[in-house]
Amino acid sequence: MTTIDPGPPTLPSLRVRSRRRLTSQLRVESVPVGGGASVRVQASTTTLTGDADAILRQLARITATGCDIVRAAVPSAEDAGALPAMVAKSTMAVIADSEIFPCLGCGRLGVGIRPFANRIDAVLDGFPHPPRIAVMGRVANSPGESREADLGVSCCNGKGQIHGHGQVIEHLPESKSVDVSLDEARCLTDQDEDDSAKAGGLR
Structure with a gap:
């Protein structure tokens, strides 16, 4: 399999209007979230998790945007079986979204x-x-x-x-x-x- 080098991320400027709320800190794998940690960016995949080639290409694109955490829809046994390979290839923390009724914003977008x-x-x-x-x-x-x-x-x-x-x-x-x-x-x-x-x- 060809290794994809996404290169350094190019991040947009952000304009923050509200003060940050004090929260408890938790960790998603090695990524600290809340409790004074830096703002973390999460993205959701939009391709079938069971499609190994498609999911790895999308991971490379998401990594290039500077995301810290990625969520993948896991509505089937086939998708669950593909998770270990996805986690092994990802440099981001991975969350498996295993809802019983697949959510349209996580792997099943209902709109562009x-x-x-x-x-x-x-x-x-x-x-x-x-x-x-x-x-x-x-x-x-x-x-x-x-x-x-x-x-x-x-x-x-x-x-x-x-x-x-x-x-x-x-x-x-x-x-x-x-x-x-x-x-x-x-x-x-x-x-x-x-x-x-x-x-x-x-x-």
Whole structure:
């Protein structure tokens, strides 16, 4: 098998809006998470774990982005049998996602996330103080999983959902999800600016 050298990772600049919350620390293999550890990046594979060639190629691409942890969907015995080889080849900590009902955001994406995220990121570049928006590839569990973000948008199989800080704001068609989430982001930014202006007037 040919060894793939992903080279050094090229990481995007990150703009952090909220303070980090104090948490207990745990370890995923040798990777410390929480409790003052550096921010860790996790990615989920989108190919069948049982397809050895495809999963190893994807691991190389994920490694090149600078991820620390990778999750792989393991809904079948064939996928479980392929895990040892995957773990042996991975330089990242590996989490086996062995849910009974396969989640659409982990190995079974119900929507192409990258175009959604790119559209949102392009608009946020024009915001003076952009909110943090979580873009999810499934509707189930998304409000809870994105509760640390200012706003969340999740899409899957034609359906969409807008949520903020763990609470569902609106159910809507997938085709409207990005536009509505950006409208909500503008409202958040306007509110922040109004609050800042009021605070400045009180001094």
